Amino acid sequence: MANSYVLMTILACGFALWLLKVVPLILAKAFRFPRPLVQFLSFVPIAIFAAIIAENLFVYHPGAWPGINWENLLAAVPAVITAVVSKSLLAVVIVGVVAMALIRLLGWG
Amino acid sequence: MTGDLSFRAGLKDVLPTVFGYIGVGLAFGVVAHTAGIAWWLVALMSLIVYGGSVQFVLATMLAAASPISAMLVSAILINSRMSLMSMTVAPYIKEESLLQNIMIGTLLTDETFALSMNKVNYTDHKLKPAWFHAANVGAYLVWMLATVAGALLGGLIANSNAFGLDFAAVAMFIGLLYLQMIGDRSKPLGRQAQVVVIVIAMMYVLMRFFPGATAMLIATILGCLIGMGVERTHG
Structure with missing residues (x-):
């Protein structure tokens, strides 16, 4: 693989992704968001977190219904319980990783 | 998490995300190594493209000698949600200078966005550049180092998923979703x-x-x- 080809890809994609993140902030400095947009955006955090989690619980099969990622679904159970009990992000992450390691060790996945 | 918006607090708050970056970053480095991408290009990709799922897709498409235009479209599709995130962050940092806005936006990720939305539940809906930069730069450096480590160790790590580290990011979003639901009193x-x-x-x-x-x-x-x-x- 030619290094120049990889480099061009990196520069092109990097610039596009930078614009995606920065342009909304520049627009927000210039204009006041209308109320409906503010209300819409207030749901973005939970909607995006739920979508990210769901994407990891399902497995995409082109042209068919998604499968279930059993490994992730199983490991999610102790993670959710830890979140409710401890309310500590670090605890959730550690319990989740240990649970996943155990699931693989036991071959449950 | 507390209401403290100092640089130090930012470094402390970003800690739970570090495991996710290390797990996914190592995995990406191994994938990139297998795809035949030089380690210094892996470092550059992490510094310039800086997007987990985008980088995985790029490594796969590069290995298949895809046209750059196709990779560009894929990258934009995968990361278009970032625009929603930066729009959501915007009102909290509107009073800061344009340069501060651009710097915060440049290094914004799913994870630091998530942290910031959790943070405002503790800070009376305020965010400060010092806190944001600490979280952003911490995440940025850990990601870059983890991907390079993965690329260099490449063949040595036969199965980088064996330790369950790859689940760290998912676990973190589970924690963040729950904390967001109970924290957002509005x-x-x-x-x-x-x-x-x-x-x-x-x-x-x-x-x-x-x-x-x-x-x-x-x-x-x-x-x-x-x-x-x-x-x-x-x-």
Whole structure:
């Protein structure tokens, strides 16, 4: 693989992704968001977190219904319980990783 | 998490995300190494492209000698949700200078966005550049180092998933979702749970027709619209 080809890809994609993140902030400095947009955006955090989690619980099969990622679904159970009990992000992450390691060790996945 | 918005607090708050970056970063480095990408190009990609799922897709497409235009379209599709995130962050940092806004936006990720939205529940809905830069730069450096380590160790790590580190990022979002639901007092818990359940159900249906990243964008937009609709009818 030619290094120049990889480099061009990196520069092109990097610039596009930078614009995606920065342009909304520049627009927000210039204009006041209308109320409906503010209300819409207030749901973005939970909607995006739920979508990210769901994407990891399902497995995409082109042209068919998604499968279930059993490994992730199983490991999610102790993670959710830890979140409710401890309310500590670090605890959730550690319990989740240990649970996943155990699931693989036991071959449950 | 506390109401402290100092640089130090930012470094402390970003700690739980570090495990996710190390797990996913190592895995990406191994994948990139296997795809035949030089380690210094892996470092450059992490510094310039800086997007987990985008980088995985790029490594796969580069190995298949895809045209740059196709990779560009894929990258934009996968990361278009970032625009929603930076729009959501915007009101909290509107009073800061344009340069500060650009610097914060440049290094914004799913994870630091999530942290910032959690943080405002403790800070009376305020964010400060010092806190944001600490979280952003911490995440940025850890990601870059983890991907380079993965690329250099490449063949040595036969199965980088063996330790469950790859689940760290998912676990973190589970924790963040729960903390967000109980922390955001501006919405009743029931309404938030409703949106979460609807988004997950929509993801299942959407992933029948679209790959994960596209499904995520559509489900998020529909989820926000539905949440808005419920809020408007119930006040």
